[in-house]
Amino acid sequence: MIAAHAGHDASGSQPMLVPLILLVVVGAGYVMLAGLRQREARGWSRWRTAGFLTGIALLILALDPLLAPFPTDDFRTHMYQHLLIGMYAPLALVLGAPLTLVLRSVSPQRGRAIVRALRSGPGRFLAHPATALTLNLGGLALLYFTPLYEATTRSATLHHLVHLHFFVAGYVFAYAIAGRDPGPHRPAVPVRLVYIGAAVLGHAVLAQLLYAGVGVQVDVPAQQLHGGASLMYFGGDIAELLLAFALVSTWRPRRGLHSPPNDGRELHSCRRTVVRARRVDLESTTALSYDLAHSMPIGGIRRKLLNHGAHHPPRPRTCGAQ
Numbered sequence: 001m002i003a004a005h006a007g008h009d010a011s012g013s014q015p016m017l018v019p020l021i022l023l024v025v026v027g028a029g030y031v032m033l034a035g036l037r038q039r040e041a042r043g044w045s046r047w048r049t050a051g052f053l054t055g056i057a058l059l060i061l062a063l064d065p066l067l068a069p070f071p072t073d074d075f076r077t078h079m080y081q082h083l084l085i086g087m088y089a090p091l092a093l094v095l096g097a098p099l100t101l102v103l104r105s106v107s108p109q110r111g112r113a114i115v116r117a118l119r120s121g122p123g124r125f126l127a128h129p130a131t132a133l134t135l136n137l138g139g140l141a142l143l144y145f146t147p148l149y150e151a152t153t154r155s156a157t158l159h160h161l162v163h164l165h166f167f168v169a170g171y172v173f174a175y176a177i178a179g180r181d182p183g184p185h186r187p188a189v190p191v192r193l194v195y196i197g198a199a200v201l202g203h204a205v206l207a208q209l210l211y212a213g214v215g216v217q218v219d220v221p222a223q224q225l226h227g228g229a230s231l232m233y234f235g236g237d238i239a240e241l242l243l244a245f246a247l248v249s250t251w252r253p254r255r256g257l258h259s260p261p262n263d264g265r266e267l268h269s270c271r272r273t274v275v276r277a278r279r280v281d282l283e284s285t286t287a288l289s290y291d292l293a294h295s296m297p298i299g300g301i302r303r304k305l306l307n308h309g310a311h312h313p314p315r316p317r318t319c320g321a322q
Contacts, residue, residue, distance in 0.1 A: 027056040052096025058089035075220040079228035086166035087239035094174040099181035124184045129195040132173035137202040178246040189251045207233035
């Protein structure tokens with residue numbers, strides 16, 4: 001959308017210098033912190049660094065009008081930017097785990113403050129997939145089926161705010177679904193897959209309505225409208241498939257609580273350990289009784305100690321919970 005509408009050609013490019021410079025600074029800061037963490041024993045994954053820098057590069061690609069594949073006043077450029085800013089770049093940034101990097105770089109007091117904010121009521125609400133999905137789909141519907149789109153072509157400030165909304169909604173959704181950072185009570189993986197399915201369905205319906213021009217308040221040529229809707233339909237599907245892959249690639253289903261040990265080997269090992277422990281306990285108790293008995297002069301006490309090991313064996317041990 002930025003520098004993509006008529007009337008933004010001259011005035012839209014200059015304000016973009018500030019976000020572009022900010023993105024470069026953020027990327028450099030991430031690389032610096034990642035380099036510091038790399039020197040530690042725990043290290044830092046280079047794949048995470050690559051993912052975050054890929055997200056920064058996608059945002060720069062979307063925000064620079066000179067890199068757009070279509071003319072700056074073409075509706076397809078708007079949709080191309082929407083896909084990069086709201087779907088592809090957030091996923092790559094989330095895979096970089098920037099919050100984890102920050103938590104490992106700040107003091108423990110500030111780290112606890114960040115974690116408390118995430119666990120707070122507003123934090124849980126904003127980080128929930130349903131909230132992010134509503135902001136995402138609701139923002140698209142509001143943009144294309146109300147006069148908001150036309151208003152963004154006349155106001156650069158509103159134009160940038162719409163882009164910011166798409167980025168925040170996309171990042172929170174990717175974070176809630178497949179984030180590598182700690183999250184407040186994420187739903188189970190099957191539930192998150194359902195949210196991805198709902199996102200696919202919602203984007204598909206919006207794209208088809210946009211293609212057909214049903215209720216759409218976007219005053220552009222039909223060729224641009226059809227092209228933008230096609231980008232939204234196919235590009236959105238690819239982004240959501242990548243999001244689903246990022247989710248299931250680290251999914252390790254938990255074994256049932258009552259599942260048997262592997263091939264009985266754990267049970268046999270436990271039994272052997274208990275047998276050996278009983279033998280050691282019996283031998284040590286008997287040896288101690290004989291040592292004490294032979295060191296005492298009184299015969300009656302000596303006989304009792306000698307018989308202690310035979311009549312009072314050690315408490316048996318069993319496998320499992322005591």
